Amino acid sequence: MTRKNLYIFSLVLSVAGYALIAWDVIDSRHGPTVCLFKTVIDLPCPSCGTTRSIAALAAGDVYQAMAINPFGVMSAFALIVIPLWIAADVLRKKDTFYHSYLAVERHVARKPWLSFLAVLIVVANWLWNVSKAL
């Protein structure tokens, strides 16, 4: 992936994320269900509850945010850091975000146990989501 594509794609995903959170906060019915898996199978996916978690975090309730879905806290962090990082890169005409992204990808590819650990965390979170019936 080229630098330009990565930056545009990350920004589009971030804007979509912010739009969804805004919808969830403004609309009392908690916005639309964007999860294809949940719509089709009627079971939550590992990331279901992320929007609700971020909304709770925005309201200052960190415990509730973690209880709904810990991935929400991760996503909130990414939603704050990534657009700022890209903006800083574009303004300073540098590509630190792009190089960091490539470095992390290479690092993970060299260490299969990291992928295994990530899969374990995702599956555990998924089981938790199912038990919470998000």
Add this chain to the structure above:
Amino acid sequence: MEQQKVDMFLMTSGKFFEGYQLGAIKEKLTKLDDAKLLQLQSVNLKDPIIMLIVSLLGGHFGIDRFVLGEVGLGVAKLLTCGGFGIWTIVDWFLIMGRTREMNMQNIQQAMY
């Protein structure tokens, strides 16, 4: 490399690449040393059809992107519930082409 070996390689591995890439691969292989063949055969090439099945079944969780080695996109896809459902569907149509592209990149690395 002998023509027969080149043809054999293209016959067995042709499905992993785009049709228009085969000419360039053939040209490159004929100029290569015989010793490189073993190295080329050990390159981990992904089958586009298998990747399509992975994308259909696990695309929502970003598994298709993880398998291709695009960890960043895989994490993004996972955390956004398959790119809010849209990216999952888009990838059903893109993943075969992307797999062939990645295969080409991998084999190019092995050839040089």
